Amino acid sequence: MSFSLGIDLGTSNSACAVHRFDAPAPELVEIQQVTAPHQIAKQKTLPSALYLPLAEESEALRPPWKEPAPGVIGQYARNHGALIPDRLVTSAKSWLSNLHVDPKTDVLPWNAEAEEKVSAFEASRRYLQHIRQSFLTSEAEAGPPGSLIKGTIVVTVPASFEEGARNLTLEAAHAAGLGEVVLLEEPQAAFYAWIAHAEGDWRKQVSPGDLVLVCDVGGGTADFSMILVSEIAGELALERISVGEHLLLGGDNMDLALAHSLNAQLEETGKSLDHWQFLALIHACNRAKVQLFAEPSLDQVKISVPSRGSSLFAKTVSLELERTLLEAVVLEGFLPMTAPDDLPSETGGAGLQELGLPYANDPVISKHLARFLTRSLMNVRASEDLREKVGPQRDLENAGLLMPDKVLFNGGVFNAAPVRQRVVDLLNSWTDEEVKDLQGAQPDLAVAQGAAIYGRNRATGEGLRIQAGTARSYYIGLQTSMPAVPGFKPPIKALCVVPQGMEEGSEWVLEDQEFGLVTGKPVDFRFFSSAVRSGDIAGQIVPNAVKELEESGQLEVTLPPAAGFPEGQPIPVQINPVVTELGNLELWMKHPATEQRWKVEFQVRAE
Secondary structure (H helix, E strand, C coil): CCCEEEEEEEEEEEEEEEEEECCCCCECCCCEEEEEEEEEECCCCCCEEEEECHHHHHHHHCCCCCCCCCEEEHHHHHHHHHHHHHHHEEHHHHHHHHCCCCCCCCECCCCCCCCCCEEHHHHHHHHHHHHHHHHHHHHHCCCCCCCCCEEEEEEEECCCCHHHHHHHHHHHHHHHEEEEEEEEHHHHHHHHHHHHHHHHHHHHHHHCEEEEEEEECCCCEEEEEEEEEEEEECCEEEEEEEEEEECCCCCHHHHHHHHHHHHHHHHHHHCCCCCHHHHHHHHHHHHHHHHHCCCCCEEEEEEECCCCCCCCCCEEEEEEEEEHHHHHHHHHCCCCCCCCCCCCCCCCCCCCCCCCCCCCCCCHHHHHHHHHHHHHHHHHCHHHHHHHHHHHCCCCCCCCCCCCCCCEEEEEEHHCCCHHHHHHHHHHHCCCCCCCCCCCCCCHHHHHHHHHHHHHHHHCCCCCCECCCCCCCCEEEEEECCCEEEEEEECCCCEEEEECCCCCCCEEECCCCCEEEECCCEHHHEEEEEEECCCCCCCCEECCHHHEEEEEEEEEEEECCCCCCCCCEEEEEEEEEEEEECCCCCEEEEECCCCCCEEEEECCCCC
16 A cells, blocks of 8 residues: 545535655645536535536536536536526435435435436445546546555544444445445544644643543534543553534534525515525625634625526625624524533424424534533443543543533634634533643544545554544344233343444454344344443343334345244344444354354334
């Protein structure tokens, strides 16, 4: 291996970085993309947007590698597609993890009337293929034709991604021609990038015993992770001890809220915007938000919304985004100074809801952060090992939250200094100890760079590695063995097959206990998981799975019959879970006498 390629496959924007093993640091790879008809440019990021062009548009929208354009990806796709939303695919990453829609079914653009549609899986594959082809094209332009054979490829995913979305990302990368890629959680990638950027100074900013909150809020998602800094043989070591839930809540929500606020002001004057103008207003609010946060001396930024026809306005509509409104919406609306026990609303909303992305019901990021710190404390309390590592400097019994000592920011939202400061102020209002912002972070491009650094460390065996493993514990349902009783349905037990933190490249076999596997006829498997039961060990049985765990999916399958056994008769098997080197889970059932094995796919998607 001679280089590592890190790919940040983002919800709103993607990025790429390469770390050549003879270079001291990674470098960003500018991604070639269509910016206008017959116009190509290199950009630091690739908007994760796919525009499905009309037949007459395709020739003018060919990518640099001169292949036909079944779909245009990047800047032009996002900007032009906003005017024709029935042909614009966005948020494919969020649809990839949607538990209620098959990610391989052509449903995007969602609710569009256009006949041409693609799946979330296909859109993700095309994004990754575009990045691959752009990298190889740039390599060929700089010298001999490029190749991925000598490269380690790392693709990042949210720490909160469930197992199904992780496996789909691996599959999409393989289908895009990237080969067998390695997955890395985005908060970990941001931490690797911060260490490299801070150079030797990072050891002065953190100490053994510190808990570091990685707070990642991008365009479409919010992701939280907690990393413990410890000391082993005089050297600092890192361990990821908690991950948050997958939240569809981020900068896009803020832009939409600003657009609604300005539109309300406009309607008070007796004017209104059509659908297309409102979309343009959302994009304009994003640009104005960035400018106001970047330039503290400005009190307002002018916004122009062009008219698409003569029926509403004869000319452009002019508005102003004032700093007072920006702070009221973004800081007070999404990041208010809430109490530590003020958690997100648990109400389910209306009984009948429109199908679509499972957006967070509560837009207040402050409350979701409090919930994450509450659940992190539960997770630490559940494990004697974590208690010993975290407890000496903290009162775990009387605390309500697992408070961090430091916070590392990641995601485009945190390019704004006032937003970072608000989170620091919020955390400090929840504790008597000072929570400090780690200096030297690069919120918007760190993940791709960190992925490239991790790939180099992994390939060479050098550098620091964050101990992580699986983010959750995984379980499979067990039917209780007991006499039938009228009117009583025995509870479903659950067997822990993958304990939280099980490392890549590891497996185990429960040799001292056998279970009955039914083959040759249709059967059901139920799957469960938990992010707060770090103390469960492989082989542990949870008495009441439905009450104590989160049910993640169900599988109906007919396994091939076992030789020498009648169909439908349970045969004795041992459980053999595997976490592969690439980070995906496999569950095998082994008949000890014959060594015959059956692979049962983990199901983490609702039917």
